Amino acid sequence: MPQLYTKLYPYFIIAALTLFTTLLLWMPFILKINNLYGIDTKNTSFQTVLQHWDGPLYIIPAKTLYNPKNEILAGAPLGLETKYFAAHLPMYPxxxxxFAPLFGFPKATIISTLIFSIMLFWFFYYFVNTLKLSRNPLLLTSVFMFITPRFFVTRSVGSPEPMFVLFILMSIYFFVKKRYLFAGLLGGLAITTKTPAGLLFIAxxxxxxxxxxxxxxxxxxxxxxxxxxxxxxxxxxxxxxQYGDFWAYFKSGDNLHLLFPPFKVFNFQKNWVDTAWLEEILFIFLLYGLTVIELLPFSGLNNKISSVIPNLFRNLKEILGRVQNDIIGKETMRTKRVFFYFSFVFFLSLISVQHRDIARYSIPLLPVALITFEKFFTSKKFLIVLIFLLPAIYLYAWNFMLFNIAPITDWAPFI
Structure with a gap:
């Protein structure tokens, strides 16, 4: 019994911490506080949380199952055409x-997200602990809950990202274990949640x-x-x-943001950018670019590169470091090799996205980066700064949640 308690204890801690941090974020909306650190919140309530983009949009396919003859779709909710909702894939809906019979459709969006957030953190801990990817798997999981602040918001409102990242991570785990049936099934669940899971197949x-x-x-x-x-x-x-159009996804309106050549996000004239204040995007690219480079020695490609262009990469082994099988376990090697291919492919697509919200698009790479740099993210120096910044992270989240809401005036199609 004590042994079972020891094994389950981290999972209780993770679930409790997820619930506590989420409820704390929701509290100003539940209590209908009039002023939040200088922000006027007189007209806010928990409905503000439910109204956060893109949660309400997923309610429509959940209710209609993409049937254009349904009166909800026919009524063009939020002024959107029927095929617009083809961009919102069916797994999350x-x-x-x-969950809707128990909670109603609006609350079901966040109940689903909360449950899958707990499951994601549980599996992240299991993944890291089982494959021995960190000496502090519980601490790293706790850091994951807040890094990045954009993910902190996303896991606390109606969104498919926690489910999406969970399926990706589970698929990678079974691929590492060479259980390809489960890797394929979970990858299939991921791609029916969000299409970027197709990059996992390429990896x-x-x-x-x-x-x-x-x-x-x-x-x-x-x-x-x-x-x-x-x-x-x-x-x-x-x-x-349902639509009578096999290619409806590609006709869902201005929802496809992958453009070549890369770095087209730096264009304030485009609809989904609409600002020149984009400096933080470069830091996102920097983090995940460093992740790719850090994982390169595990790819098996560094020797090939060195032999092809020896003059340029003469000291590549010394720069990137040597990876020894007798020091690092074979499963760890294989995990980081898969991480390299996934992060490399995803990074190439990320820098080619033309959308202001790169932070959200990059969320699937977040667990890879955390594991890759786990010594840094669990170091005392980083933790001191993270704890110091927790109030700022919450203020960022509250400010963002008050701003990024769908202009719903008629809730009838969403209830």
Whole structure:
């Protein structure tokens, strides 16, 4: 019994901390405080939390299942066309629909997010602890709850991101364990939550190619990974049935923001940018660019690069460091190799996104960066600064939640 308590104790702590930090964030809205550190909040309530973008948008497919003949879609909620909601993939709406009989549709958006946030932090702890990726897995998980502040908000309002990141992390875990059926199924769940999970499939191709080059053997279990793109095709089939248009996702309006060449986000004239105050985006690119470089020695590519252009990368091994199998376990090596391919592919797509909210688009890379730099993120110096900044993180979150709300005047389609 004591042994079971010891094993379960971290999970109780994680659940309690997630609930406490979320309720603390919600408290000014629940209590209807009139003034919040100089911010006028007289007309706010918990409805403000429920009204946060993009939560209400997912209620529409949850209620209509993308049926354009449904009176809700026919009524063009928020002035949006029926195919606009094809950009909001079905997995998160299905959970909203499941919780709605108990909580109602608006509250179901945040109940789903809260439950999947707890599950994400649970699995992140399990992932890090089982694969021995940090000496302080519980501490690293606690840091994950607040870093980044944008993620802190996202996990506390109606959003698919916690579910999305959970499925990605679980898929990576089973890929590392070479249980490709589960990796494919969970990757399939991820891609029916948000389409960027397709980048996970591309990353797996890199890992498979490495395994083939090393062993000169084909593992037919790799075929299970086809479930990932296959699941997206099933979503398109659903759209074909409901909308009568297999390609409805690509006709959902101004929702596709991946443009080449990269760095097109730095254009204040574009609708989804609309500002020149973009300096923090460079810091986001810097963090995840450093993550890719830090993981490069685990990729198996550094020797290839050195041999192809020896003059330029003569000292690459010394710069990046050597990775020894006898020091780092094989599973840890394999984990970080998959991390490299995923972060590399995702980073290339991230720098090609033309949208102001790069911080939200980058959330799937966050656990990879935290694990990659876990010694820094669990260091005393970092923790002192993080604790000092916690009030600022909450103030950022409250300020953002008061600003980023959907202009809903008629709640009838959402209730």
């Amino acid at each position: 299905l959970t909203i629909r499941a 797996y191709l890199g890992g498979i190619l490495y395994d083939y080059i090393q062993n000169r053997k084909i593992d037919f279990r790799w075929l299970w990974l086809i479930i990932i793109p296959g699941s997206l095709l099933l979503v398109f089939v659903l759209y074909g049935i």
